[in-house]
Amino acid sequence: MEGLEERIDRLLASAPYRVPPEERSRALLELLRDELGYACERNQALHNYVRHWPTNFQLAQSIADLPYLPVGMLKAQPPLSLVEPGQIKRTLTSSSTTGQLPSRVVLDSPTARRMTKGIVVIVQDFIGSSRRPYLVVDVPGSVRGGPELGARGAAIQSLQPFATTVAYGLSLGGRGELTLDLDKVLEFANNHRGSSVLVYGFTYILWNHLVKPLLTDGISLDMPYVHILHSGGWKRLQDEAVEKRAFNEGLARVFGCSNDSVIDFYGLIENVGIIYPDCPGNKHVPAFGDVIVRDPLTLEPVAVGEQGIVQVCSVLPTSFPGHLLLTEDMAEVVANDGCVCGRRGTCFRFVGRVPKAEVRGCGNIDSRR
Amino acid sequence: MHVIDLPEQITVGAERLRQTGISTEVTPDSILDVFEAWAAALGARDTADIPGVAFLRLWLRRGTLEPIITRELGPGALHADWMEDGRARLKVYPIGVVGHWPAGNIEIQPILSMTCALLGGNACLVRVPGDLVDQTRRLMQKLDQSDAAQVLTGRVFIAAFDHARQDLQEAMARAVDGAMIWGGDEAVLAVRALPFAHWVRLAVFGPRMSIAAIDAGIWCDRYEREPWCRRIARDVWQFDQQACSSPQVLFLERKAGHSPFEFLQDLKKAFEAENRLHPRQTIHPALTSAICQARTAWLLANPANSALFPAGPDWTLLLGSGSEIPKPTQGRTLTVLEVDDLFDPISRLDEGVQTLGLAMKDPEREERLASAAAKRGVNRIVKLGRMHVFVPPWDGVDLIRPMVRMVRHVRSTE
Numbered sequence: 136m137e138g139l140e141e142r143i144d145r146l147l148a149s150a151p152y153r154v155p156p157e158e159r160s161r162a163l164l165e166l167l168r169d170e171l172g173y174a175c176e177r178n179q180a181l182h183n184y185v186r187h188w189p190t191n192f193q194l195a196q197s198i199a200d201l202p203y204l205p206v207g208m209l210k211a212q213p214p215l216s217l218v219e220p221g222q223i224k225r226t227l228t229s230s231s232t233t234g235q236l237p238s239r240v241v242l243d244s245p246t247a248r249r250m251t252k253g254i255v256v257i258v259q260d261f262i263g264s265s266r267r268p269y270l271v272v273d274v275p276g277s278v279r280g281g282p283e284l285g286a287r288g289a290a291i292q293s294l295q296p297f298a299t300t301v302a303y304g305l306s307l308g309g310r311g312e313l314t315l316d317l318d319k320v321l322e323f324a325n326n327h328r329g330s331s332v333l334v335y336g337f338t339y340i341l342w343n344h345l346v347k348p349l350l351t352d353g354i355s356l357d358m359p360y361v362h363i364l365h366s367g368g369w370k371r372l373q374d375e376a377v378e379k380r381a382f383n384e385g386l387a388r389v390f391g392c393s394n395d396s397v398i399d400f401y402g403l404i405e406n407v408g409i410i411y412p413d414c415p416g417n418k419h420v421p422a423f424g425d426v427i428v429r430d431p432l433t434l435e436p437v438a439v440g441e442q443g444i445v446q447v448c449s450v451l452p453t454s455f456p457g458h459l460l461l462t463e464d465m466a467e468v469v470a471n472d473g474c475v476c477g478r479r480g481t482c483f484r485f486v487g488r489v490p491k492a493e494v495r496g497c498g499n500i501d502s503r504r
Numbered sequence: 505m506h507v508i509d510l511p512e513q514i515t516v517g518a519e520r521l522r523q524t525g526i527s528t529e530v531t532p533d534s535i536l537d538v539f540e541a542w543a544a545a546l547g548a549r550d551t552a553d554i555p556g557v558a559f560l561r562l563w564l565r566r567g568t569l570e571p572i573i574t575r576e577l578g579p580g581a582l583h584a585d586w587m588e589d590g591r592a593r594l595k596v597y598p599i600g601v602v603g604h605w606p607a608g609n610i611e612i613q614p615i616l617s618m619t620c621a622l623l624g625g626n627a628c629l630v631r632v633p634g635d636l637v638d639q640t641r642r643l644m645q646k647l648d649q650s651d652a653a654q655v656l657t658g659r660v661f662i663a664a665f666d667h668a669r670q671d672l673q674e675a676m677a678r679a680v681d682g683a684m685i686w687g688g689d690e691a692v693l694a695v696r697a698l699p700f701a702h703w704v705r706l707a708v709f710g711p712r713m714s715i716a717a718i719d720a721g722i723w724c725d726r727y728e729r730e731p732w733c734r735r736i737a738r739d740v741w742q743f744d745q746q747a748c749s750s751p752q753v754l755f756l757e758r759k760a761g762h763s764p765f766e767f768l769q770d771l772k773k774a775f776e777a778e779n780r781l782h783p784r785q786t787i788h789p790a791l792t793s794a795i796c797q798a799r800t801a802w803l804l805a806n807p808a809n810s811a812l813f814p815a816g817p818d819w820t821l822l823l824g825s826g827s828e829i830p831k832p833t834q835g836r837t838l839t840v841l842e843v844d845d846l847f848d849p850i851s852r853l854d855e856g857v858q859t860l861g862l863a864m865k866d867p868e869r870e871e872r873l874a875s876a877a878a879k880r881g882v883n884r885i886v887k888l889g890r891m892h893v894f895v896p897p898w899d900g901v902d903l904i905r906p907m908v909r910m911v912r913h914v915r916s917t918e
Contacts, residue, residue: 184803187811205797208804215804431789433816434796444789461796465789489789497607497686497711497748498834 139173140245142166143423143450147249151256151421152478156471159422159480164198166450167458171201174456177217181456199427199436203446203459206238209405214239218454229404230286230367238405243454246407253408253451254293257421260478261398261412262297262362268327269298270320272336272345274305274313286404287337290366293410294335304336305344313344317354320345324356331360334390337367338399342377346385357391366400366410370488401485405460408451417469417482424449426481428468429461442467442486463489505632505641508665511675514629517661518679521601521627524658531584532573532623534655539564539619541650551646554639556612556743563616563894572896573623576905584625592914598625599705600681602907605695607687608633609746614640616894617684618660624908627659629680631673637664667691674699682907685709707906709899712748712858713832716888717846717873720759721865723767732863733767733774735889736838739861740819741778742892745834748899749859749884749892752832753839755849758825764842765810768823771840772812775819779836784818791835792817798833827852846873855881858899861888 146162154162171192175182181204185192188202195201209215214226222243229238242250271291284292295301302323308314323332336345341363349356363386372382383394390396401418402410411418411426420426425448430437437443445464449457465486474482508514543564546557562568573581577596580587586595602621606613614636618628632640644662651657665672677683677698682705685695692710700706716736723729739751756764795817802809802822810823817835825842827849843849850860850873860877862885864870874885883900886893896903 179807180804183807183809184800187803187813189813189815205793205800207793207797208800211804431792431817432784432787434792435816444792461793463793489793491790497688497709498609498713498743498746498750498752498832 139166139169139453142169143249143453146423146450147252147256149422151260151423152419152480154422154479156480160198160425163423163425163448163450164195164201167198167201167448168192168195170450170453170458173453174217174458178215178456181215198425198448198459199429201459203461204456206403206405206460206462209238209240209455209457209460210236212236212239214241215456216241216454217456218243223454225284227289227404227407228285240405240407240452240457241455242407242452246452246454249451250408251293251296253421253423253449254410255296257410257412258294258297258364261414262333262364265331266297266299267331267333268323269294269301270304270323270332270334271301272304272334272341274307275303276307286367289404290337290402291335294333294364297333305340313340315344315348317348320356321354324358328358329360332358332362334361334363336365338365338369338382339367339371341365341386342372342375342382346382346389349389350385354389355391356389359390359392361390361392361396363390363392363397364400364412365397366402368488401464403447403460403462405457406447406449407457409447409449411483411485414474414476414478414482417474417476417484418466419474419476419478420481420483422480423451426466426483428466428483437468439468439470444489445483445485465489505637505644505662505664508663508672511671514663514672514675514679517663518601518629518676521629521659521661525598525600525625525627528658529584530625530655530659531582532569532577532625533582533584535623536566536569536582538647538651538655539569540566542647545646545650546643548646551642554611554642556610557643559742559892559894560612560615560643564619568895569623573904576896576902577624577908586913589912591918592912595911595913596624597909597911598627599907599909600626601679602626602628602682602684603676603680604628604630605683605685605687605691606630606633606636607691608635610743611636611639612643613686614662615643617686620903621682621684621907622656622659623904626682626907627661629661629663629676631663631665631667631676633667634664677704680704683707684907687711705906707901709748709901712899713829713856714749714751714859714861714884714891715753715755715829715849715853715857716751716861716863716891717755717850718757718767718863718888719846719865719869720757720762722863723756724759724762726766726770729767729770730774732888733770734777735863735887736771736861737774737778738889739891740775740836740838741782744784745836745838747892750834751838751859751861751891752834753829753841755827755846756840756842757846758842758844764823764840768810768812768821768840771821771838775821775836776814779818787817787835794833795820795835795837798822798835798837802839829853829857847876850876850880853877853880853882857882859884859886859891861886861891863888 223241225242227240304320306316383397387394400410400412409424427446428443445462445466466483469482543561586593604617686709688711813820820837822839
């Protein structure tokens with residue numbers, strides 16, 4: 136029987152958005168089942184969880200029937216791992232809100248390689264495969280070398296295969312705050328004005344540290360051939376009442392490009408190797424992963440047009456059990472196939488984080504006396 | 505129901521209540537007549553589906569409340585008589601206007617809290633949490649229909665406003681003579697910090713949790729086990745396991761030769777049956793996430809841990825061993841912990857535990873266990889299946905008496 140590695144690589148080599156949904160599901164189900172078995176052999180705790188799942192995963196008829204892990208389980212310390220400590224090359228950490236533990240995702244060499252490849256084939260489908268100058272709207276320290284890498288650093292680094300040169304547009308101020316390095320940004324714009332360039336930044340960083348100051352000063356970088364990718368969520372901008380349309384228009388004005396050049400993508404550090412860029416209306420699932428949106432009342436997959444809790448699936452990791460993860464995000468399924476952009480398979484729209492429960496009644500004990 | 509936007513609306517409403525209270529005296533006996541009619545009206549289709557209404561109807565019955573009034577206020581209180589007390593005589597009087605801050609997780613709690621103060625002859629200013637406005641309105645409509653003489657309706661002012669409106673919260677606190685406060689620690693602390701006058705009586709029912717325990721004599725008997733499992737399921741299902749009286753953990757006494765899975769299988773059947781009878785109509789996505797997390801965390805934490813659950817979030821049974829109470833998940837998630845001796849977990853309890861639901865074969869041993877639990881801070885020790893029965897004292901406190909004045913008259917001729 137063909138080994139797991141070869142089967143994963145074969146899926147990774149296929150066109151990410153051209154495989155018919157049934158064919159894709161069949162291939163994924165088979166591979167995910169085997170990966171679960173592989174993971175259970177290597178992690179007794181995980182095996183205990185999987186064997187208590189209400190149905191036998193070996194007999195599952197669909198990906199939705201396979202046992203999934205709530206993403207919060209990756210906050211465990213030590214991190215959930217399927218490899219020996221000596222094989223771990225890097226640990227990715229999620230951005231976490233104050234007082235919360237971050238997720239910790241361990242990568243061995245094969246998983247790290249697939250992570251890079253996964254992102255490349257996805258992004259290629261949206262911006263093409265050529266290398267180009269890369270402006271990172273962040274500080275160089277975000278991708279410091281070392282055994283641990285945060286969410287911002289991981290996103291920045293994942294786009295480096297598209298870069299000929301890399302420039303950082305922000306620096307740290309005297310109190311450690313992010314500050315626009317205007318000279319650097321203008322120099323980058325002047326040097327690459329007529330050519331295709333790539334820009335990436337976290338959504339709120341792009342807005343607060345690049346768009347707002349440049350709009351205020353009436354500066355346009357005049358870079359019509361830019362692709363601007365951003366991620367990290369909208370929560371902070373929603374708090375500032377900045378909507379997606381205003382955000383895109385602001386970026387387009389600052390760069391002197393069309394609104395279509397701005398691509399928002401959804402991604403989780405735990406879902407290594409997969410991101411979900413807008414097409415521009417919808418987010419798509421590549422051939423080597425899947426997204427299932429589950430009804431909170433039944434945990435069954437929702438129908439088209441309905442909202443629920445997002446589960447992400449990926450065949451890429453073999454160093455940690457990140458194959459089937461129930462996230463803390465909500466989404467709406469737009470279609471199971473047939474998006475106007477031509478990409479095959481499920482497409483969805485991100486709705487937001489799972490809202491916090493507000494009812495805190497007489498039985499809600501957070502702290503014992 | 506008054507949707508409040510200005511502090512003056514509360515001040516004016518409270519003043520009207522105060523005048524009604526002073527000008528008209530009402531006896532508990534006449535209140536019980538209205539309550540009886542109200543209980544009957546609540547059986548109608550438009551209110552019968554509100555969670556807890558079956559219980560509320562039982563609570564409002566004369567047969568339930570008369571003994572409570574007599575025990576808390578004395579034998580003459582029912583007819584508002586003076587009661588002889590040696591050379592003096594005593595009579596119960598209301599304290600005035602009682603403000604109610606119920607928790608948002610129990611649909612009938614605004615009403616339950618209000619009835620306690622009404623029985624003391626008080627007028628009531630009730631703030632209804634946003635999620636309970638519709639249910640409370642429907643329940644109060646039935647009171648309107650049952651109280652043609654307006655014995656009680658003139659003594660109640662139901663106020664709906666956002667809990668974050670500090671100006672309205674403060675206006676309410678300034679307008680009352682007593683306060684009944686229910687809920688989680690955040691809510692309770694916020695209400696207690698309001699500018700109450702120095703004379704205001706506070707009855708605080710803060711966050712608590714509850715546990716259950718079964719001795720080996722009960723669960724190892726296959727014929728006895730089944731009905732007890734049904735009782736446990738009922739206690740878990742009522743109020744969706746969100747009440748302070750809801751069991752979150754069940755301690756199971758170990759016995760050689762018997763596997764806890766015998767018990768767990770029967771409990772699973774009982775949970776499935778209860779779920780068929782009372783399926784959830786809705787769930788907050790955050791609770792679904794919490795349930796999934798609890799299942800996974802439990803099974804990942806220790807390979808010896810076990811669990812039973814369906815594919816959906818309907819219910820969860822977590823099985824392990826040990827005397828430590830894990831953090832409650834709620835959402836019909838019961839942790840069953842095997843222990844060698846029930847006295848071990850009981851000896852570790854603190855005042856955070858409100859109710860201990862018991863099923864024990866040996867009455868003498870049960871008495872010792874109850875005493876041990878009481879000493880550790882538990883306020884209610886009841887039979888499993890009756891954990892939510894709302895009979896005072898609740899949280900160790902009477903429900904009517906805190907909001908009345910006992911007036912003593914020593915005759916000058918004596």
